[in-house]
Amino acid sequence: MALIVQKFGGTSVADADRIRNVARRVVESHRAGNDVVVVVSAMGASTDELVALATDVSENSHPREMDMLLTAGERISMALCAMAIQDLGVSAMSLTGSQAGILTTSVHGQAEIIDIRADRVRAGLEEGRVVIVAGFQGVDPIGKEITTLGRGGSDATAVALAAALGADVCEIYTDVDGVFSADPRLVASAKKLDEVSFEEMLELSGAGARVLMARSVEFGRRYQIPIHVRSSFHDGVGTWVKEDVMEEAIVRGVAHDTSEAKVTVHGVPDKPGVAAGIFEPLAAAGVNVDMIVQNVSIEGVTDISFTVPKAHVAAATEITESVVASVGAAGVDVDDNIGKVSLVGAGMKSELGIASRMFRVLAEHGINIEMISTSPIRISCVVRGDDVEAAVRSLHDGFRPSAEPEEESNV
Numbered sequence: 001m002a003l004i005v006q007k008f009g010g011t012s013v014a015d016a017d018r019i020r021n022v023a024r025r026v027v028e029s030h031r032a033g034n035d036v037v038v039v040v041s042a043m044g045a046s047t048d049e050l051v052a053l054a055t056d057v058s059e060n061s062h063p064r065e066m067d068m069l070l071t072a073g074e075r076i077s078m079a080l081c082a083m084a085i086q087d088l089g090v091s092a093m094s095l096t097g098s099q100a101g102i103l104t105t106s107v108h109g110q111a112e113i114i115d116i117r118a119d120r121v122r123a124g125l126e127e128g129r130v131v132i133v134a135g136f137q138g139v140d141p142i143g144k145e146i147t148t149l150g151r152g153g154s155d156a157t158a159v160a161l162a163a164a165l166g167a168d169v170c171e172i173y174t175d176v177d178g179v180f181s182a183d184p185r186l187v188a189s190a191k192k193l194d195e196v197s198f199e200e201m202l203e204l205s206g207a208g209a210r211v212l213m214a215r216s217v218e219f220g221r222r223y224q225i226p227i228h229v230r231s232s233f234h235d236g237v238g239t240w241v242k243e244d245v246m247e248e249a250i251v252r253g254v255a256h257d258t259s260e261a262k263v264t265v266h267g268v269p270d271k272p273g274v275a276a277g278i279f280e281p282l283a284a285a286g287v288n289v290d291m292i293v294q295n296v297s298i299e300g301v302t303d304i305s306f307t308v309p310k311a312h313v314a315a316a317t318e319i320t321e322s323v324v325a326s327v328g329a330a331g332v333d334v335d336d337n338i339g340k341v342s343l344v345g346a347g348m349k350s351e352l353g354i355a356s357r358m359f360r361v362l363a364e365h366g367i368n369i370e371m372i373s374t375s376p377i378r379i380s381c382v383v384r385g386d387d388v389e390a391a392v393r394s395l396h397d398g399f400r401p402s403a404e405p406e407e408e409s410n411v
Contacts, residue, residue: 001033001034001035002034002035002167002168002169003034003035003037003125003165003166003167003168004029004034004035004036004037004167004168004169004170004171005036005037005038005039005158005159005161005162005165005167005169005170005171006025006026006029006036006037006038006039006158006170006171006173007038007039007040007041007135007154007155007157007158007170007171007172007173008022008038008039008040008041008081008173008232009041009154009172009173009174009175009232010041010042010043010044010045010046010047011044011174011175011232012041012173012174012175012232013040013041013042013043013044013077013080013081014043014044015043015044016080018232019043019077019080019081019084020084021232021233022038022040022081022084022173022232023081023084023085023087023088024088025173025232026038026081026085026090026130027085027088027089027090027130030090030130031090035125036130036131037121037125037130037131037132037133037161037162037165037167038081038130038131038132038133039132039133039134039135039154039157039158039161040074040077040078040081040132040133040134040135040154041073041074041077041135041136041154042070042073042074042076042077042136043073043076043077043080046073046076047070047073050069050070050072050073051066051070054066054069063108063109064108064145066108066109066148067108067109067137067145067146067147067148068146070136070148071096071097071134071136071137071146071148073136074096074097074134074135074136074137074154075094075096075134077134078094078095078096078132078133078134079094081094081132082094082130082132085130085132090129090130091127091128091129091130092129092130092131092132093124093129093130093131093132094131094132094133094134095120095121095124095131095132095133095134096133096134096137097133097134097135097136097137097138097139097146097157098137098138098139098146099120100116100118100120100121100131100133100134100161101115101116101117101118101119101120101121102116102133102137102138102139102157102160102161103115103116103117103138103139103140103141104138104139104140104147104149105140105147106140106142106143106145106147107147107286108145108147108148109148109150110148110149110150110286111138111140111147111148111149111150112149112215113138113149113156113157113160113215114141115141116160116161116163116164118161118164118165121133121161121165122165133157133161135153135154135155135157135158136148136149136153136154136157137149137153137157138157149215151213152210152212152213152215152216153213155172155212155213155215155216156213156215156216156219158170158172158216159216159217159219159220159225159227160216160219162219162220162223162225163219163220163222163223163225167225168226169225169226169227169228170220170225170226170227170228171227171228171230172211172212172216172227172228172229172230173230173231173232174211174229174230174231174232175231175232175233176211176231177192177230177231177234177236177238178192178193178211178229178230178231178237178238178239179192179193179196179201179204179209179211179212179229179238179239179241179253180192180193180211180253181193181252181253181254181396181401182253182254182255182256182392182396182401183209183256183392186256186389186392186393187254187392187393187396189396189397190396191401192238192239193239193252193253194237194239194240195239195240195241195242195245195246196239196240196241196245196252196253197241197242197243197244197245197248197346198217198220198221198241198242198243199221199346199377200252200253200344200345200346200377201217201227201241202214202217202218202221203255203342203344203375203377203378204252204253204255204342204344205217207255207256207257207340207342207344207378207380208255208256208257208258208259208340208342209253209255211229212227212229212241217241220241220242221243224243226240226241226242227240227241227242228240228241229241245346248345248346248347249345249346249347249401250345250347250348250351250354250399251343251344251345251347251348251354251399251400251401252344252345252346252401253343253344253345253401254341254342254343254344254392254395254396254399254401255341255342255344256339256340256341256342256388256391256392257339257340257342258338258339258340258385258388259309259310259311260290260307260308260309260310260338260339260340261307261308261309261310261313261334261335261336261338262305262306262307262334262335262336262338262370262371262382263305263306263307263308263313263316263317263320263332263333263334263335264303264304264305264332264333264334264335265278265303265304265305265320265324265329265331265332266303266329266330266331266332266333267301267303267329267330267331268294268301268302268303268304268327268328268329268330269300269301269327269328269329270297270300270301270302271300274327274328274329275294275304277323277326277327278304278320278323278327279292279306281319281322281323282308282316282319282320285315285319287308287312287315287316287319288308288309288312289306289307289308290306290307290308290340290373291306291307291340291371291373291380291382292304292305292306292373293305293306293371293372301330305370305371307338307340307371307382310336313334313336317332317334320332336385337384337385337386338370338382338383338384338385339382339383339384339385339387339388339391340380340381340382340383341380341381341383341388341391341392341395342378342379342380342381343358343378343379343395343399344377344378345377345401346377348376348377348378348379349376349377354379355374355379357398357399358379358381358395358398358399359381361394361395361398361399362381362383362391362394362395364394365390365391365394367383367384367387367390367391367394368383368384368387369381369382369383370382370383370384
């Protein structure tokens with residue numbers, strides 16, 4: 001008998017029929033002799049609808065009340081799933097994040113899990129019940145405030161619960177068949193990957209792949225919890241995300257991200273401490289800076305460009321403009337028509353020439369590179385937003401990402 005944590009996303013519980021389908025799958029796992037904990041997201045687009053409703057009611061920011069509002073979506077899903085499971089003859093109980101013992105930091109809208117005291121979950125399992133937990137939420141143990149975990153937070157809830165409970169596997173059910181070598185909506189030839197290493201999945205998630213939240217992958221890697229990404233709508237095998245994979249592909253996948261904008265600070269004095277004077281206030285304000293490029297110094301001044309999520313552009317612009325005078329810079333520009341394309345593969349660590357080959361492929365398709373960043377297993381390029389789709393297709397065709405290394409390399 002295994003202990004399984006199953007997470008079902010918003011599309012999986014979007015209506016009554018789909019909730020009954022989730023209940024059927026959960027009951028099948030339970031009757032196979034497994035202990036089952038289920039984590040659910042809010043139904044369909046209900047979170048977006050709640051955000052829109054809040055905007056209609058008030059134009060002001062209300063972080064605490066937004067968390068109180070948004071956590072209602074998962075509470076609805078968990079209760080309905082518990083009802084559907086009990087109708088199939090299996091005892092079930094639903095718990096909010098706080099009832100399940102999910103303790104977080106105090107930051108509303110972007111809280112992080114700091115501990116899970118899952119006594120009530122364990123008690124439910126010992127009574128032979130399926131336990132359904134509301135994803136995306138927890139409680140600050142000091143202030144006793146309800147918090148939310150940000151985009152994809154239900155994934156983090158599921159894998160963190162799996163780690164706390166010592167589960168054998170965490171199954172992430174979604175509306176796609178698994179992790180693909182590129183977004184199949186852009187690349188018709190994209191293929192489902194049988195397995196991906198934690199290291200590769202972290203890079204893919206950070207580079208824009210939306211299948212798994214990066215924090216959930218980090219939990220899996222830290223506590224060695226295998227993650228199985230699979231479809232809610234059929235019983236086929238999906239993609240296993242785990243520590244050890246059979247082969248190290250040179251390029252496992254192509255990811256893209258159009259959610260960022262580029263901020264450029266012009267005429268920055270090229271001397272020690274100036275960069276810190278720009279980026280320290282951004283960090284203090286919680287602005288997430290991704291790629292940074294500093295141009296060659298000419299006559300003692302330079303330009304510094306960096307990317308931030310579009311949601312942070314207003315704050316980044318205000319902060320950067322406020323420090324321009326203090327550091328003696330010339331001004332600030334914002335460009336929101338950019339996108340990031342990335343190659344990811346563990347085999348890059350030992351393969352020469354991947355970067356030059358990537359640049360050549362983009363050049364042959366008339367795509368200009370504006371910024372570059374790398375890690376041992378990732379190369380990312382910022383290009384014009386209008387060129388992102390062409391960049392993804394050309395790189396996928398040029399590198400043929402695979403679960404196995406290419407037999408020959410021309411690099």
